[in-house]
Amino acid sequence: MLDRTHNAPDLPPEIARRRTFAIISHPDAGKTTLTEKFLLYGGAIQMAGQVRAKGEARRTRSDFLAMEKDRGISVSASAMSFDYKDYRFNLVDTPGHSDFSEDTYRTLTAVDAAVMVIDGAKGVESQTQKLFEVCRLRDLPILTFCNKMDRESRDTFDIIDEIQENLAIDVTPASWPIGVGRDFLGCYDLIHDRLELMDRADRNKVAESIEINGLDDPKLAEHVPAHLLEKLLEEVEMARELLPPLDQQALRDGTLTPIWFGSAINSFGVKELMDGIGEYGPEPQVQPAEPRQVSPDEKAVTGFVFKVQANMDPKHRDRVAFVRMVSGHFKRGMKLTHVRSKKAMSITNPVLFLASDRELAEEAWAGDIIGIPNHGQLRIGDALTEGESIRISGIPSFAPELLQSARAGDPMKAKHLEKALMQFAEEGAAKVFKPAIGSGFIVGVVGQLQFEVLASRIELEYGLPVRFEPSQFTSARWITGEKIALDKLEASNKQHIAHDHDGDPVFLTRLQWDIDRVERDYPDLSLTATKEMM
Ligand code: G4P
16 A cells, blocks of 8 residues: 655645646536535535536526536636645646637646546547547646446446557556446445445435455455455456556656546545545646746745636626646735736735635645736736746647637727737637738637637627638748848738737748748748747
């Protein structure tokens, strides 16, 4: 068994007890249900159903969220903090739909681990795969929860094989299911040698836990019918032979994932998973930055913005910058340096996102996520420090894959539309390019659905009807290089040139051929598909 104490004895205890993670899954696998049970056991809500109920109430406020409901996707991401046992969990929600993958990518830069939820009957689905690939880019540690074991599900070895093969990650069972579908009895906890029995009569009741002295303990037969026990013993023996043991380093490197089996709706297996996050999920990690990385145990406070959400409350036109604290002990009222503008900012109204509501954050430690209301000064990628000039690295902006022209439904409102579009560009919800010639804007997104969400939000939040029309361009590349070469390119290719919301020049392309031509004719310039946000 692994050492259950914290893995970072040198960190201040308040930091060492923090676990900041996201849940990734394919829609319908049970992310919302699992989140709800997390909050329930974290004492953040009193009864199951509140998260969904709160969601419904929020949704009635705008069609944008109604659209989210219709499509069964979660468009907006948020953060929730709660205590569980000795731990402080910070759960960062990710949009599950692939059309929002850039947003998801940035959200995942703010966490130290991810919980991957899969449906026991469906295995690894397309969105799981995509989100997993994003985690892999950062070698994030992954803990897996195989949900809906109360229903007919696939053979346990099949599920494990599929994860190993499709995701190219080793899997080690933390628990082993006993029986399937209607015969599903519970799990054998392989880490703590316990039998966990599911109670079908009461969905909110935590499983009965029976201490077992190893798999040859005769006590097992008192609770597990002979045919199921025989199968369990056989399977566990095989699993121990064929599958790797739980190696903490491999888990931290993102090359091995422990898997728990359970049923979120029946509250089954959830606590074991939470214990697993506490015991094995890493404490706040070092943050890559320039000119030096930032370590969580540093005294000075450092944080960075990974998400900006505008108009969270339509009654107050506020923007909230979600900040991941990277080091130190932040206290409300602190003056921090906004590195990009080199200006001091007094952080007087930071909020913590407790499940029940937003609350003023009197303090925050490395690992925490706080929200800072602001009027647009804070942008994605911005660093806040106690004076040091640090640039957080690894938060890219991706070239959009779909471009459309945006026009105000009412030509008199073009200026208003510009303002709305710029705000969404700063929020990271879309790329907005102002062409060098002609009027209007070109809006770039990763997935088609984003256009619909944008149109709906612009209409709701700004009262502006907007039309998105096909554009002759299919992609965009940021241009960098010598000014002389840039001017020359701009002068002779005006119809391809535009500027993004930061004023940086981009080259709008129709075909790969356009890019090849520029690269051939302008060897001093480079065209890139990503831009580091700063
Ligand atoms: P998501 O956020 O990943 O999209 O999934 P969500 O939690 O909304 O769950 C999707 C559906 O799966 C829900 O049913 C939910 O009740 C069900 N579900 C979640 N966990 C389990 C489980 O352990 N076992 C079983 N059998 N079902 C589970 P729904 O019918 O879409 O919604 P509802 O009417 O139940 O709210």
